Amino acid sequence: MEQTRPSLPIEMRLLEAAIDQFGREGLDGASTRKIAAAAATTMSAITYHYGGKEGLYLAAARYIAEQIGQRMAPALAASEAGVVRGAGPDAATKALLTLMDRFVEVMTDPESERWARFIVREQMDPTEAFDTIFATMGVVTHRIVALVEALAEGRCDATEVRLRVLAIIGQALVFRTARSSLLRLIGWREIHADGVAAIQRVVRAHTLAIVHCSFREADQ
């Protein structure tokens, strides 16, 4: 049983261990005993601090949402300049690239590995915890929608803009969700700083190509 740093307060240790275990095995599958052991405490600490297994699960979701929100906040604030009235396409493009750059960083960060397991599981088999996570991720998504909407200049309807945004985000997300395939395909053992930069260059180039080239013509 891998243990978290014993210096942290017990509630934090429980949260960290919970994210890991729930992410791997789900709400039903995970065992409170294992979580407690990984947090170097006993099962009844979960009852005391979180009221039980489900309370811990929801607390883990809130914690993840909070962490992601904090990490995206600076880039989100910077992207404000791209959506203010009168901002030109260059400002919107720059804001979009800033958000995507940061998103790639968060997606490739080793710390996001455990969050990602938790989130992806919720995406594919949602519980009430999904509301919590979607509330945070939705802010970023909606900002990107606003930016792409501005860049489309009326050439796409609202649905198409949203589908395009999903596809754009998917480019970054895949480096998290298909991590194992990535490592095998390229022959890396893990994603180093150079790798992150390379991924950012690719996502940036693709995003630019999409917003600069694919709106122009009547597609297909």
Add this chain to the structure above:
Amino acid sequence: MEQTRPSLPIEMRLLEAAIDQFGREGLDGASTRKIAAAAATTMSAITYHYGGKEGLYLAAARYIAEQIGQRMAPALAASEAGVVRGAGPDAATKALLTLMDRFVEVMTDPESERWARFIVREQMDPTEAFDTIFATMGVVTHRIVALVEALAEGRCDATEVRLRVLAIIGQALVFRTARSSLLRLIGWREIHADGVAAIQRVVRAHTLAIVHCSFREADQ
């Protein structure tokens, strides 16, 4: 407990139920009793037919790989024309779009929902079953790599081509892995035939923009 069609042979019913349960709860988390109940049989049928829980898990992985292989086979065969010696960029582009179109279809197909849960879980927390699935998905990925490599005409190194291919595939994959977010963002209740066509148009337009525009300049 949802039951599979009772007309199918017991091994098939077990496989279908296993994919569903293992996909949601993982190898450890899922219960052979529940799987057996969903397959309208008893737990010891799993022992008899698959030797136990783990045997059933691996059989489920093989079954998924087989199903995906079958569904991608026609598009994969058609894409052959894009990689033969002397095929021009138009043939390669056409082959790439054919593969992506089909991939979107498979990713949005309701039947792929349970496969996807299983596969994504393996991606993020791989067991030996990942080898089986990667063997099949890898064939498609490598074909796309070959096509993009041809289209890049030496302007990207091998690693960059692979990162670009991952990003391109990610555009389609996101409609499976972030399904819940998609439905909320667009306000759909499910993905209808019109929705699939719209997603295909977007992925096609983006893929074209990427291979036609983003290789041109020195990116960033």
Add this chain to the structure above:
DNA sequence: GTCTATAGTCGGATAGAC
């Protein structure tokens, strides 16, 4: 606050009936 002890349920594997 954090622990130990215990109760009651459910897990997978197996033996053996038919």
Add this chain to the structure above:
DNA sequence: GTCTATCCGACTATAGAC
């Protein structure tokens, strides 16, 4: 081949010691 019966370990929750 498919089922029932049974074993034993692991699970969550709870009560209560300190």
